[in-house]
Structures are given as C-alpha cells and as structure tokens.
Amino acid sequence: MSRPVDVLLRRLDPEVPVPALAHPGDAGFDLVTTEAAELAPGERMVLPTGVSVALPEGYAAFVHPRSGLAARCGVSMVNAPGTIDAGYRGEIKVIVINLDPRQSVRFQRFDRIAQLVVQRVETVRFHEVAELPGSARSSGGFGSTGGHADAGNSYAAVGPGEAADRKGQ
Numbered sequence: 001m002s003r004p005v006d007v008l009l010r011r012l013d014p015e016v017p018v019p020a021l022a023h024p025g026d027a028g029f030d031l032v033t034t035e036a037a038e039l040a041p042g043e044r045m046v047l048p049t050g051v052s053v054a055l056p057e058g059y060a061a062f063v064h065p066r067s068g069l070a071a072r073c074g075v076s077m078v079n080a081p082g083t084i085d086a087g088y089r090g091e092i093k094v095i096v097i098n099l100d101p102r103q104s105v106r107f108q109r110f111d112r113i114a115q116l117v118v119q120r121v122e123t124v125r126f127h128e129v130a131e132l133p134g135s136a137r138s139s140g141g142f143g144s145t146g147g148h149a150d151a152g153n154s155y156a157a158v159g160p161g162e163a164a165d166r167k168g169q
C-alpha cells in the first residue's frame, strides 16, 4: 500500500466530523453541510462544509457529487468536480443543485453532501506552436464516433462544416 499523503485540516465548526472514507480504499472523503438547507426543484445553493485544508504543493482536491444523492434525489453539483487549489485556505464549499423537476430536497446539519478526492496534479508549461502533431482522432469529438440512438439529430455532434458533408450517408 502506498504511503498516505499528509494534509493539514482545520475545523471551522468545532462539531463538524473530520472528512472520512466510508470504506477503506474509497477515493472520496465525505463532506457534510454545516447548514440545514432546502432546495426547491431547479434551485442551487452554496453550502459550507466547516473545513479548510492546506494541500501539499503538486496536489489538488476535487469535490465530487455523491451518486446516492444523485440517483435518489436528483442532487448534483453545478461545477462538478469543484477544484480546491493547493494554495486555497478558505472554507471548502459545495455548490449543490436540485435537478429533480418536482421534488424539493432538504438537508440537515451534518448530512453528507459531496466527497473530496485528493489527487496529484502535474506542473505544466505550455509551448505555443503553429501546428500540432497529427493524431488518429484529429479534431473529431462531441459524438464523432457515433451517438446514442435517442439523441435524434446525429449531425448536431460533429465539427463545423462536417454536418453538411455527412447528410445522406
């Protein structure tokens, strides 16, 4: 097993539980809301988690939605995954959204609303060039390899100029 990464954590709410893994080997540490909230259908809210961290240089943390909340209540995150920079010392916040078209959702204090995944991130330098090296995919994307049958308009998902070329194929 690899050595754990040490991350300094501050509790901004003395009662908040330290983010924990639900099971050994899980990737995401559960984050809770320290504020009760109710979200109407389509409503979003920025919820506090009561913790701040100091990640080591070369790392970032990513706030991900929880699949259970998504499947059961239609709750996701507007900016999933949220990025926590190594230099950020403020409170980690979660921008939740209720995507259910009919039902409101209620959170109580200390309900688990998201999960935090800590990852190593590369240091990068961009080198500007006039032309990029070729590749098998080239500029194909956005469904260029075929879409879902129910998507209806299979020509909506190709690059500019390609839609007309592909009609009638």
Ligand SMILES: O=c1ccn([C@H]2C[C@H](O)[C@@H](COP(=O)(O)OP(=O)(O)OP(=O)(O)O)O2)c(=O)[nH]1
Pocket: 063, 079, 081, 082, 083, 084, 085, 086, 088, 091, 092, 093, 094, 095
């Ligand atoms: O879901 C999130 C996303 C971000 N943050 C915090 C940590 C992050 O380091 C900081 C800035 O986030 P981001 O770079 O996504 O925000 P921005 O809109 O680009 O703001 P800024 O101009 O402050 O970088 O806000 C959160 O607490 N939760």
